Amino acid sequence: MLELRDITAGYERRRPVVEGASLILRPGESLGLLGPSGCGKSTLARVAALLHRPDRGTVTVDGRTATGFRHRAPRSLRTAVGVVFQQPRLAADPRMRLRDLVAEPLRATGRRAEAAAAVAGLAERVGLGADLLDRRPHEVSDGQLQRACLARALVLRPRWLVCDEMTAMLDASTTAALVGVVEEYRADTGAGLLAVGHDPVLLRRWCDRTAHWKEITGPP
Amino acid sequence: MADPLTAPAWRPARGRRGRRPGRRASGLRLWVCAAVLAAAVLAVLLVPPLVRLDQQAVDLSARLLPPSPAHPFGTDDLGRDLLLRCVHGLRVSLLTGVVAALAATVVGTAVGAAAAALGGWTDRLAMRVVDGFASVPPLLLGVFAVALFRPGVWPVVVSVALTHWLSTARIVRAEVLSLKSRPFVDAAVSGGASRWRVTVRHLVPGVLPQAGLAAVLMVPHAVWHESALSFLGLGLPAHQASLGGLVQAGRGSLLAGAWWPTLFPGLFLIVPTLAVAGLAAAWRERLDPRRRSELIP
Amino acid sequence: MTDAAPALDVRGLSVRFRMPGGRYVAAVSDASFRLAPGSCLALVGESGCGKSVLASALLGLLPGNADTAGSAVLPDGLDLLGAGEAVLARTVRGRRIGLVPQSPAAHLTPVRTIRSHLEEAVRELAHPSASAAARGRRAAREAVRAAAERAAERAAFPASHLDRYPHELSGGLAQRAATALALIGDAPLLLADEPTTGLDRELVHRTVDELRAHTRDAGRALLMITHDLAAAHRIADTVAVMYAGRIVETSPADAFFGRPGPRHPYARGLLDALPERAFVPIPGAPPELGALPPGCAFAARCPDADARCRTELPAPASGVACHHA
Structure with missing residues (x-):
């Protein structure tokens, strides 16, 4: 289970962006969270990925309640949730070749030896050619870079995936391709998915169920 | 409808053409500065070992000779050849300047990056220390640092480093703070990277170009700081000719109508430092994102 | 045609x-x-x-x-x-040519209000003050102000938000402000x-x-x-x-x-x-723009491609550039 209970979060004191948001994801379930731009859904996505400490509320991943966020969260809990962001340009370290970008989580967790094989397999899976892996982010298109970012999110085989407007910058074909990759991964591993977005047509097609922002926030 | 099989008639894009001369001028400046600096470095590296003349050789029969073919820069009040003294002085000044700038950059980058990466109390404490140092006039702080030791090269290096790491620490901290809020850092954290790894792999490499630029810009400052100390008689011992010491020594001869013992060391101080500053300006232009983004859509 | x-x-x-x-x-x-x-x-x-x-x-x-x-x-x-x-x-x-930009919030100067953006564009592009200038500077200023408000109204930008800064606007309003700017020159x-x-x-x-x-x-x-x-x-x-x-x-x-x-x-x-x-x-993936194939660029991904597609560039005919259309 991925459980967010009564989350209030923001970036300034007394000006919360998210107020009293709660949602529960069962193992293997996919939930599409719909909301207008600027409503705070990206902040909630960061909280769900243990990347932002909420002012109030708890996050529980597979029965373990997070006691800290970002670096204070235990590594095994942090890496249980993979995350893909809206803008691949900002989500990729501009100095790294795509190969290193995808392998970085393995190296960071001391699994350097698996990197070469894992990167090759994932590149194939997300549709990145071998020649693209040796380029840096400014040498590839948005779509190609987002493919690499998705591969990076999957390389540690997380049990949960948070996709924050993953396809907002992409054309129809790349959108369909990346959604296909996510669904293939979920079919293989039984991972759960929280997809945040503003396109009801896409999220209804993609996810088991969708919820509107208004339904999950406010007084419980 | 144009026929796709015929080769198109290419012409350079109009519109922004007006910007090109500026770019060419900046290229020229880059080359002139690089050439001047290369000449200075070569002279400093090659002249002392190759020319087996003693810059200390005192010849009281040749005191304060004006520039001539035998002594292109003339001689000083002890009859020493000024060209040789200037080259040796430049060597000492550049060496202290470069080493001090490097030391200041390493310290400043480490403090700035650590403060921004750790945040909280560490950050506040580090920045108060920086403010504390910055509140003391730099030359006073430098004089104080030199006064603690016996005259020599290392006290001067310490003095320069102590007064110059502050700006680098501030620049690096600001850059790291802005990088820290980018999603790619979020992605690294989510991928299990430790605080140390995020700092060393993702944050510091991102600020190195800025820190490097700050280091290059610091070299002229460091050279001038050393010269100021030597001019005050607090720098290097008299037998180690530094440019500041030479200007100071030549000052006495000005009243005797001898301009060359002041002018030539002064030029040796000004021209290479301007060249370094010019190089730094060209580097900064390269860092400008507007120029970097023009490669390809 | x-x-x-x-x-x-x-x-x-x-x-x-x-x-x-x-x-x-x-x-x-x-x-x-x-x-x-x-x-x-x-x-x-x-x-x-x-x-x-x-x-x-x-x-x-x-x-x-x-x-x-x-x-x-x-x-x-x-x-x-x-x-x-x-x-x-x-x-x-x-x-x-009026340009409606991709990210309007980035297109607007952050330290100036929407009104000041619009008035500047009016002064530069529309010259409503030419006739008013004869009646003094005050009249000219009034004319610019009125023209800016009309421009905002045309793009359905609410007059109550004219004195706000770009970061105080929602995405939709920033887009309208940018559209209002693009329309001023009546391109x-x-x-x-x-x-x-x-x-x-x-x-x-x-x-x-x-x-x-x-x-x-x-x-x-x-x-x-x-x-x-x-x-x-x-x-x-x-x-x-x-x-x-x-x-x-x-x-x-x-x-x-x-x-x-x-x-x-x-x-x-x-x-x-x-x-x-x-x-x-x-x-598949699109080809590199630096190394385009000799034939149709889509041939490698196309279900209908044949030998001709791979070697011969299809010329556009009645709106389609495809050998099989």
Whole structure:
């Protein structure tokens, strides 16, 4: 289970962006969270990925309640949730070749030896050619870079995936391709998915169920 | 409808053409500065070992000779050849300047990056220390640092480093703070990277170009700081000719109508430092994102 | 073909970038289209296919390492590709072509209010003060102020928000402010570069409907560059599909999105990838613009490709560049 209970979060004191948001994801379930731009859904996505400490509320991943966020969260809990962001340009370290970008989580967790094989397999899976892996982010298109970012999110085989407007910058074909990759991964591993977005047509097609922002926030 | 099989008639894009001369001028400046600096470095590296003349050789029969073919820069009040003294002085000044700038950059980058990466109390404490140092006039702080030791090269290096790491620490901290809020850092954290790894792999490499630029810009400052100390008689011992010491020594001869013992060391101080500053300006232009983004859509 | 002089007539427009080592990147190849007054052309394609480069070429905003070929002619005969910077700056941008930018919040100066943006544009472009100036500076200022308010009203920007700064506006209002700015010069041609990226669906619909009102009803022409097919469907009279720097299909929007549907296999694939349709991606990846194949650029991904497709570039015929259309 991925459980967010009564989350209030923001970036300034007394000006919360998210107020009293709660949602529960069962193992293997996919939930599409719909909301207008600027409503705070990206902040909630960061909280769900243990990347932002909420002012109030708890996050529980597979029965373990997070006691800290970002670096204070235990590594095994942090890496249980993979995350893909809206803008691949900002989500990729501009100095790294795509190969290193995808392998970085393995190296960071001391699994350097698996990197070469894992990167090759994932590149194939997300549709990145071998020649693209040796380029840096400014040498590839948005779509190609987002493919690499998705591969990076999957390389540690997380049990949960948070996709924050993953396809907002992409054309129809790349959108369909990346959604296909996510669904293939979920079919293989039984991972759960929280997809945040503003396109009801896409999220209804993609996810088991969708919820509107208004339904999950406010007084419980 | 144009026929796709015929080769198109290419012409350079109009519109922004007006910007090109500026770019060419900046290229020229880059080359002139690089050439001047290369000449200075070569002279400093090659002249002392190759020319087996003693810059200390005192010849009281040749005191304060004006520039001539035998002594292109003339001689000083002890009859020493000024060209040789200037080259040796430049060597000492550049060496202290470069080493001090490097030391200041390493310290400043480490403090700035650590403060921004750790945040909280560490950050506040580090920045108060920086403010504390910055509140003391730099030359006073430098004089104080030199006064603690016996005259020599290392006290001067310490003095320069102590007064110059502050700006680098501030620049690096600001850059790291802005990088820290980018999603790619979020992605690294989510991928299990430790605080140390995020700092060393993702944050510091991102600020190195800025820190490097700050280091290059610091070299002229460091050279001038050393010269100021030597001019005050607090720098290097008299037998180690530094440019500041030479200007100071030549000052006495000005009243005797001898301009060359002041002018030539002064030029040796000004021209290479301007060249370094010019190089730094060209580097900064390269860092400008507007120029970097023009490669390809 | 319409009889009226087109608001923009682009013929054989090509852009290439000179790269280090004598290589070339062919960003746009031989693009041709005509845009009639009062109509809207949506240029669709994936990111990196060259559509933004085409927009930059029309506005004279290409970087120094670009070469162009072909022509892009305005009704009065001015060729945008041959015009110098001075002509473009003084008589084209804002006056004959209005630009609706991709991210309006970034397009506005953060330290100035929307009113100050609008008034500056009015002073530069509209000169309402010429007659008022005779009646003194105060009257001239009043005229500028009134014109700025009218401009805001035209783009449905609420007068109550005129004194706000860009960061105080929602995405939709920032988009309206940018549209108001683009409309001030009363340019007969609007160029919208990805105006809906990052906006939510309702906002996309509203932005697109407003742009449409400013074009069709006001007799302006609109060139909209987008990767959002739903937005293109809502606004366009004509759809041009770009792939690897070439316009591979130009079709009336009704036929393209309805029946008989797109004729080029790439365009068919793009539509089939929509979540409301088959939601199936086109297999493979687009070719590098620096190393285009000799034949059809889509051949490697195309289900219908044969030997001829791989060796011979299909010439556009009745709006489609495909050997099998």
